[in-house]
Amino acid sequence: DTEVTQTPKHLVMGMTNKKSLKCEQHMGHRAMYWYKQKAKKPPELMFVYSYEKLSINESVPSRFSPECPNSSLLNLHLHALQPEDSALYLCASSHRTLWDTQYFGPGTRLTVL
Amino acid sequence: GQQVMQIPQYQHVQEGEDFTTYCNSSTTLSNIQWYKQRPGGHPVFLIQLVKSGEVKKQKRLTFQFGEAKKNSSLHITATQTTDVGTYFCAGPKSSGSARQLTFGSGTQLTVLP
Numbered sequence: 292d293t294e295v296t297q298t299p300k301h302l303v304m305g306m307t308n309k310k311s312l313k314c315e316q317h318m319g320h321r322a323m324y325w326y327k328q329k330a331k332k333p334p335e336l337m338f339v340y341s342y343e344k345l346s347i348n349e350s351v352p353s354r355f356s357p358e359c360p361n362s363s364l365l366n367l368h369l370h371a372l373q374p375e376d377s378a379l380y381l382c383a384s385s386h387r388t389l390w391d392t393q394y395f396g397p398g399t400r401l402t403v404l
Numbered sequence: 405g406q407q408v409m410q411i412p413q414y415q416h417v418q419e420g421e422d423f424t425t426y427c428n429s430s431t432t433l434s435n436i437q438w439y440k441q442r443p444g445g446h447p448v449f450l451i452q453l454v455k456s457g458e459v460k461k462q463k464r465l466t467f468q469f470g471e472a473k474k475n476s477s478l479h480i481t482a483t484q485t486t487d488v489g490t491y492f493c494a495g496p497k498s499s500g501s502a503r504q505l506t507f508g509s510g511t512q513l514t515v516l517p
Contacts, residue, residue, distance in 0.1 A: 332509075333492055334492075336505065339504075347504065390434070390435065390505065392437065392452060393437075393447070395439075398446050
């Protein structure tokens with residue numbers, strides 16, 4: 292199984308809402324990531340979890356809160372987002388480090404109204 | 405800081421023509437990865453190059469890593485409509501003690517039938 296799954300596929304939320312994005316992999320990977328991708332731009336790294344511990348936070352605003360409940364799951368909790376946060380949010384995993392092959396999920400397309 | 409530059413930004417070709425995208429780094433890379441993202445899709449890993457001067461082929465795709473390990477190219481022979489998408493290179497960078505992956509800006513390929 293070389294698949295990373297993400298739910299939901301699409302999400303529309305208001306600026307006062309609280310929502311969560313979910314990501315799951317069963318490849319035994321020990322590194323998991325959240326990326327943000329705007330249209331026609333490359334993915335931008337947000338967070339890195341290594342062995343279930345947060346190892347990189349790319350100066351992401353606190354309205355984004357990551358969580359890694361176990362080695363297969365990764366969540367991204369959203370609260371009080373801004374319209375400019377609308378983007379494709381991609382989860383990825385790799386064997387152990389960012390320098391290993393990244394397996395991306397299909398993404399959650401988020402719209403903030 | 406280290407940057408990975410990619411050109412061209414866009415390329416339109418007639419089906420059957422060849423296509424090349426180039427990636428250049430300001431510093432030596434330990435390895436470089438290539439990803440393809442179809443329209444509306446997510447990045448999919450294509451290949452990783454590690455050795456200086458390395459050349460790898462996947463059917464009509466040829467990947468090269470420069471002798472100085474500062475540049476790389478992806479060449480597609482006789483493009484097909486299935487080649488449509490954005491091609492990203494990605495190289496590792498070190499920021500303090502953290503390892504990160506930096507993506508090039510991508511080359512968006514359109515293949516006209």
